[in-house]
Amino acid sequence: MSNSMFRIIPLPTEIAEAARRAINAGVADHSLLTADSPGSAPCRHCLRWAQPGERVILFPYSAIPSGHPYSETGPIFVHAEKCERYSATDEYPADFRNGRVFRAYDSNYNLIDAQVVNGSEPEPVIERLFQNADTAFVDVRSVTHGCFTFRVQRA
Numbered sequence: 001m002s003n004s005m006f007r008i009i010p011l012p013t014e015i016a017e018a019a020r021r022a023i024n025a026g027v028a029d030h031s032l033l034t035a036d037s038p039g040s041a042p043c044r045h046c047l048r049w050a051q052p053g054e055r056v057i058l059f060p061y062s063a064i065p066s067g068h069p070y071s072e073t074g075p076i077f078v079h080a081e082k083c084e085r086y087s088a089t090d091e092y093p094a095d096f097r098n099g100r101v102f103r104a105y106d107s108n109y110n111l112i113d114a115q116v117v118n119g120s121e122p123e124p125v126i127e128r129l130f131q132n133a134d135t136a137f138v139d140v141r142s143v144t145h146g147c148f149t150f151r152v153q154r155a
């Protein structure tokens, strides 16, 4: 049993599978790339950095759905080969403890708070953002590239 007050929400498997089918179908906004350096391509499904030489798919994902002021679609990676969805959902993923910004949204997808975590512990930041009763979820993004990495919800 974990005492964690949050749940990590990796990209759903059906979205990763759809991206893999889209590559095979030659869909124009999906690109097949090979990771060339460590720490360059985070897979949103297994929540690990792709290793150099691993193939990844780059495609647009709407982390915040359309129809809202903060609607946002941006590029994300998943492994091109099948990978196991991140399952330790009560533990913050070890690969993404640095270089992230945490954005808190309310239940209407309005951005209500944000904090950069770089070199400090992410868990207390998540817990502080959830201390606000209006926080419905927290999106974790790259502080440099801005790309969506994963979502955090209350446990």
Ligand SMILES: [Zn+2]
Residues within 6 Å of the ligand: 043, 044, 045, 046, 047, 048, 078, 079, 083, 084
């Ligand atoms: Zn993966």
